[in-house]
Amino acid sequence: MCTVSFVYANDSFLLTSNRDEKITRPSAIEPKIYQTESKKIIYPKDAKAGGTWFVVDEFGNAIILLNGGKTKHIPKEKYRLSRGIIVLELINSNAIVSTWKTIDLNDIEPFTLLVLEGQQPYQLQWSGDEKFTDKLEINQTYIWSSSTLYTPDIQQQRADWFVKYLNEKKEISAEKMKFFHKNTAPKDDKNGLIINRNNLYKTLSVTQAVISGNSVFVHHSDLIQDKDYSITF
Structure with a gap:
């Protein structure tokens, strides 16, 4: 939920x-195929709220969630609905962007x-x-770092790592992108791609x-849990 990259290759x-969360949050349920009224979808389920931060459908549509908007916000104690539930509502709508324009986000935390x-x-x-x-743009590459955990300067530093990594590779593959997400700045527990901030916040998983x-x-x-899962429709 806190570091996301997009590459077309x-x-x-x-x-x-990469999902960065409080270490006290329950482990997610591994990705499974779920049947909705109109299609099949795959997602890892948040065991606490029942939503997800990463979902794809059988037609090649996808939604990935990052906590926070463009700038860091001050969170309230309670919100009306989990952002991960909003993700499922959008993917189930069969018209993600159109539904986005009309969906009620009142009292939903920024994302x-x-x-x-x-x-x-x-x-x-x-x-x-x-x-x-x-x-x-399809032919552009993008990386996002959540504004709730990373300052603008750190977001830029991570973007620089991303560009440098891509420029050093003759070809980009799924395996190389997983390597980037798992092995960039490994000694930087605070702002590397895999974090461990005093055993309070950790990178819990990498999903692709x-x-x-x-x-x-x-x-x-x-x-x-040091486990890997692979699934397809």
Whole structure:
């Protein structure tokens, strides 16, 4: 939920996400196939709230959640609904961006979404007061670091690592993107890609979707239990 990258390479979308959370949060349920009224979806389930930070459907659409909007906010004690539930509502709507424009986000904590719909990527943001919708370029690469955990300077530093890594590689693959998400700045427990902030906040997992047309493959590494899961439709 806190570091997300988007790369289009070899006719495939590579979407990779590191989930940074309080260590006290229960371990997520590994990715499984769920049948909705209209389609099949794959997602790891948040055991606490029942939502998710990472979901794909059988048609190659995807939503990845980051906590926080463009800038860091002061959280309230309680909100109306979990952001992970909003993610599921959007993927189940069968019209993600259109539904985004009308969905009620009143009393929902700020967040950012990377959306892939109809092979078109978008960035959707909720500030707590206002929605923002940005269409992204397929031939560009993007990385996001959650504003709730990373200052603007650190976000830029991580973006620099990302660009440097990509420039050093002749070809980009799913495995290379997983390597970046698991092994960048390994000695920096505070701001590296895998964090451990005094055993309070940790990177709990790395999840990746490889989408080529309607072909979808999901890989999930549970870093706490040291288990790997792979699943496809």
